[in-house]
Amino acid sequence: MSNRRINWYKYAAPANFYPLAGKMIPFFAVPAAILFIIGIYVGFFVAPTDFQQGESYRILFIHVPAAWMGMFLYVMLAIYAGIGWAFNARLASMMAQAISTTGAIFTFISLVTGSLWGRPAWGVWWVWDARLTSTLILMFLYIGFISLQSSIDDVRRADRAGAVLALVGVINVPIIYFSVQWWNSLHQGATITAKSFKMAPSMLAAMLIMLAACWIYSIAVVLVRVRYIIREREQEAPWLAEAAV
Amino acid sequence: MFGWLVWRDLILAWRRRADVLATVFFFIIVTSLFPLGIGPERETLKTIAPGVVWVAALLASMLSLGRIFGNDYQDGTLEQLVLTPQPTYLVVLAKVLAHWVVSELPLVVIAPVLGLQFGLSENSLVVVIVSLLLGTPVLSVIGSIGAALTLGLRAANVLVALLVLPLYIPVLIFGSGAVQASVIGSSPQAWLLLLAATLVVSLMFAPWATSAALKISVE
DSSP states (O other): OHHHHHTHHHHTSHHHHHHHHHHHHHHHHHHHHHHHHHHHHIIIIISOOBTTTBGGGGGHHHHHHHHHHHHHHHHHHHHHHHHHHHSOOHHHHHHHHHHHHHHHHHHHHHHHHHHHHHHHHHSSSOOOOHHHHHHHHHHHHHHHHHHHHHHOOSHHHHHHHHHHHHHHHHHHHHHHHHHHHHHHHHSGGGOOOOOOOOOOHHHHHHHHHHHHHHHHHHHHHHHHHHHHHHHHHTTTOHHHHHHHO | OHHHHHHHHHHHHHHTHHHHHHHHHHHHHHHHHHHHHHOOOHHHHHHHHHHHHHHHHHHHHHHTTHHHHHHHHHTTHHHHHHHSSSOHHHHHHHHHHHHIIIIIHHHHHHHHHHHHHTTOOHHHHHHHHHHHHHHHHHHHHHHHHHHHHTTTOTTHHHHHHHHHHHHHHHHHHHHHHHHHHHHTTSOOHHHHHHHHHHHHHHHHHHHHHHHHHHHHHHO
16 A cells, blocks of 8 residues: 555556556455465464353454454545545545445444354344444445445446545444444343453464454455456546556 | 525425325324234333334435425526525525425424324423424434435435435434433433434534535536
8 A cells, every 4th residue: 555655646547556456466365365364273273262152252253353344444435435525536436436345245244243153152143232233333334335326327426425425424423333322221131241251362363363364355355346446437548458458 | 595495495395285294194104003013002102102203203204305405406496506606505404494394393293192192191292392303303404415415316215215314323312212211200301412412413514414415416
């Protein structure tokens, strides 16, 4: 990413960014794959069995990073969409579009793995806990953004409308979060909190490695996506015909 | 200009009374379906009443969102309004105010009657009215963002629901929280204050987002 920061203006043009992204993808994809393998190995074979939750806690090694990425990517999405709208930067809007799918997938993964973990740990697939509920709402926000963008045919309008929605959403996220938390404290009976358990160092290591892997994976996959989006949107551009060969 | 615009929208709505009544009847029908689905036990109904009334109000106000800008967009008036020297913020505020009077105020008026169906006490009915009075303007003004973003799109109605309902969640929580607090006998004051705070903040910021969205949709 640092490359783009130096020559911001040059690489803000899709024609220049497209080949650069193509070159950068392996540098993120390969480390992501390696880190995933290491993380899964440490998580499954090195980290000790938890004395309370048994083996099932190991699903958290994918659940926690996915949840973090889901939230973080929404902020990134709003930032890129905002830049694209404010400065009329096409590439930033394309980045926002590329991020939206990845973020939604991570949020979905965190919901699914969370309920898979909740079944043995809490005895239920789903509880209306503040964190679960706000993750679910985050998923709704992603779906809203994606469906708004895909239902507007004019690309320029789609980008800007998406930006307004993303920014409104990002302002609303803290409000939603706190309201859900207060709502949750109102209904005390239903609350089941995760018992905080002390982490063994190898558990923490697995978690951090998986987080790094998810992070780098996101960069790689967003770059792949943004290349497809550039190809789709710039179909008519002569440079693409040259570059595609 | 502000007053004129509100007056004009009110007259237009008066000439299409059937649309307004449809929203009110939708509200009534939805709330009446719940006892049929859940059963007539008084205690159960009392517990679910706050949520049912508020969710139905949310859905009813969402149904009418298309009308804020829809007709003006189709006949080109909206474009002229955006082009006027007055700030678009004021245009939005006027149209939202008119929409609230036309589509939301009847819900506030009818809600206590529906509350009686659910066996709420007088005390709770007052809280229902106050919470709806504070909460429904937020629904209108936040909903106007979604309405402006989806102007002229296919399947705009379904899309509005996807965009706007997640943003309605805080209002739902605060509003039904207030009613619920009064049902179980504690003070609803904290919830009502939160609702009022939401109202102030959303009145300040949401029209700005709506006017940005209008300019995008109209150009």
